[in-house]
Amino acid sequence: MDHLITHVVICEENRTRAELYALWLDPADVEIAVTAREATEAVHEATAVVVLDQGFAGEKTRRLLSVLRSKSPLCRVLETRERSAPFPALGLDHRLGKPVFEAELTELVDTLLLRANYHLVLRLYYQTTAPLLSLQHLAEPSEGERERRATLERRADRLKEIIRAYQTEMSEGDIAAVKDAVNYTPVREARDSDTELSSKYRPEKCSRCREPWEGDGGTKVTKLGAYVWRCGNCGHVQMRADPSHQDVGKFRR
Structure with a gap:
């Protein structure tokens, strides 16, 4: 299905490898960053996925991730790493061991694109229904308020259709992961x-x-x-x- 956001940033110091990843991920809107500065410039609020090499920023990886997520709260991070390397607690969405193969990379990026877009649509739906709730409780709305309510109701109905479409494409685990992100707290009993x-x-x-x-x-x-x-x-x-x-x-x- 068509996504609202398809921007993918590949953070990889090896440009040849980065260009190979970009070729595999076509037709997504892929951008390559070979330095931390280029990465911070490439990521924006509509960035859906960041493919990040484990050694890309060295000891400054945690700081770089903080900057990237502040610029794009919706983005999902896929780390490529040596299979024997340790697992630092960086809150990554997925890890992919090297050597990276096309089928694995494209499958994981497709999954993360679904998550990021589903999260975006949920946020847009909540953003729409919040003012709509206020308008629905007005006893005597003005003509302008009635028109605004009708517009918001149409938008909410359209977003609900998109939400249902995404749910049919996603696994229960992916839906739960997005729900966790919407809550901003880990899912627990x-x-x-x-x-x-x-x-x-x-x-x-x-x-x-x-x-x-x-x-x-x-x-x-x-x-x-x-x-x-x-x-x-x-x-x-x-x-x-x-x-x-x-x-x-x-x-x-």
Whole structure:
């Protein structure tokens, strides 16, 4: 399927090897960086995947990764490394032992492109539904507010279709990995404190079907991510906006 973002940056000091990787990864939008400075210049907010050689930045790898992720929070990092090398805790998405073969590289990059784009679409959906929730609760909306609501509803419906399309292409493990990234915290078993926090921010009822959530005789609700829930009655996904959420970028229909 067509992706919203396809930018891949190959961070590899050996230009011949980097150009071979780029050839394999065609038709993605591939850019090569042979120095740390070129890497920081190449990565931007629409970068989906970084293919990073383990020895690319030497002892400054952790700092380089921090810079790259700050410029592109959506990007997934695939490290190429010697099979006998140690595994530093850098929070990488995948590792690929050398020698690198075409089939392995293209398969992993395709997987990470799916994850990055699915993450982007989820963020765009939450970005759309947050203001939509406010408009849906207006008792007497103005004409401009009704038009804005209709526009957001069309955009949300379109994004839901894209989300479903991505889900059919992804494994359960890949979907769980993106959910983890959306939450910004590792996936773990719920504790009593988690339940209390979830209840604190969870809306009392569904904004679409108006069914009350949980409680005595209430509808079951599923928490999908930070401040995001799915109604067990009608399947509607809604979000209670958190002021710390940041926009990923502009989305135009």
